[in-house]
Amino acid sequence: MVIDMARRQLGEPAYLVLAALANGERHGYGIVGEVAEITDGRVRLGTGTLYGVLDRLVADGQVVPGRDEVVDGRLRRYYRLTGTGRQLLTEELERQESSARAVRSRLAGAS
Amino acid sequence: MRSRVLEMAMHAFPRRFRASRGEEMRATLADVLATDSRRFALLVAVVDLVIAGWALRLRTRPPLGRYLGFRLLERPLPPQDHPWLFDHVQGWFRYRQPAVRFLCVFAVQVPFLVAGTQVAVAELYVFASIYCLSWLMVANIPYFARRDRDRIMRRHGFVPTGRR
Numbered sequence: 392m393v394i395d396m397a398r399r400q401l402g403e404p405a406y407l408v409l410a411a412l413a414n415g416e417r418h419g420y421g422i423v424g425e426v427a428e429i430t431d432g433r434v435r436l437g438t439g440t441l442y443g444v445l446d447r448l449v450a451d452g453q454v455v456p457g458r459d460e461v462v463d464g465r466l467r468r469y470y471r472l473t474g475t476g477r478q479l480l481t482e483e484l485e486r487q488e489s490s491a492r493a494v495r496s497r498l499a500g501a502s
Numbered sequence: 503m504r505s506r507v508l509e510m511a512m513h514a515f516p517r518r519f520r521a522s523r524g525e526e527m528r529a530t531l532a533d534v535l536a537t538d539s540r541r542f543a544l545l546v547a548v549v550d551l552v553i554a555g556w557a558l559r560l561r562t563r564p565p566l567g568r569y570l571g572f573r574l575l576e577r578p579l580p581p582q583d584h585p586w587l588f589d590h591v592q593g594w595f596r597y598r599q600p601a602v603r604f605l606c607v608f609a610v611q612v613p614f615l616v617a618g619t620q621v622a623v624a625e626l627y628v629f630a631s632i633y634c635l636s637w638l639m640v641a642n643i644p645y646f647a648r649r650d651r652d653r654i655m656r657r658h659g660f661v662p663t664g665r666r
Contacts, residue, residue, distance in 0.1 A: 419530035435538075437550030438531045439514075442523055443558045465529035 401483050404444045407434060409453065409472065409480040416457050416471035419445075445470060453479055504535075504544060511548040514555025516562065517589045562586060578658050587658065591651040600646035604639045607632070 401409075411417060411425035419441060426436045448454040453476030457469040472480070508531055512520060520527075535543055563569060564583040571577035572587075579587050639646075655661070 419526055420533040423530070423534055437554065438527060438534055438547060439511075439551035439554030441530070442515075442519075442527050443554040446519065446523070446558060447561070465532060466525045467529060468523075468526045 401479065402444075403434070404436060404440055405448060406480070406483055407436065408441065408444050408448065409476055409483075412454065412470060412472045413477070413480060416469040418460075418467035418469050420467070422470070448476065452476075507544065507548060508551070511551040512555070514552040514559070516555075516559055516586075517593055518585050519555075519558065576654070576657065584658065587654070591654055597643055597647050599650055600639070600643040603646070604636065604643065607636050607639055 407426045407429060408422055410429055411422045417425060419438070422441060422445075423436050423438075426434055445454060449456060449470075453473055454470050455473055457471050459466060459468050461467070508528075512524065512527065515524075515527075531547060535547060538547075540546065563586055564572065564579055568577075568579060568583065572579050
């Protein structure tokens, strides 16, 4: 099952959502803010995109919904990474680092 | 106005999804739009909701073979497709089948409409009958939709409840 999940193409929004949850649980708006911070404001995750991605990650067991709280009459549901979610994120990170190293060495060889 | 537009856009998401995550989505949308100063922030949010909602609908619908078997031959769907089935029979899609039946009857009367004023008195009776039958079918679309829904639910081993 882990192999299947690792083989699955992890799109950028899903990767960023997993990354936003790497250091603790967050609610929807918290994830949007964290993604903007991670990407230096380059990516503004739309609410529809965010919940579509969360639905898939929850269905795949990579993220689980946690506690609910109501702030100013608004429901906030917190999400956190599971073990498989953390593993998938680590594998994706290693894959990206490996690609970056390969590209860097080619650039260095060309100059 | 703004909340009504967003509420309409959220209908791109399946009914079951809106029931389970609608409230927190509305809260997140409100937080995001309150801090987004872009000129077309609302339009961007609406487009994003519609695209993400329909992507989720397509992703969670039964595979094509099972879907066609269900739609064309009314083959029962396996349990993993039941959440989709409940949405299907409760949403406006259930009006499609009776509406198609109406269109078939309506198509029959087109030649009579084309003939117009040149029809004989006897043909006028035929025309009037078909015309009345068509509108009778329109009036009965909710009845046929309910009947279809109940039949589908029974076929999947569920007891239909409620009159919606």
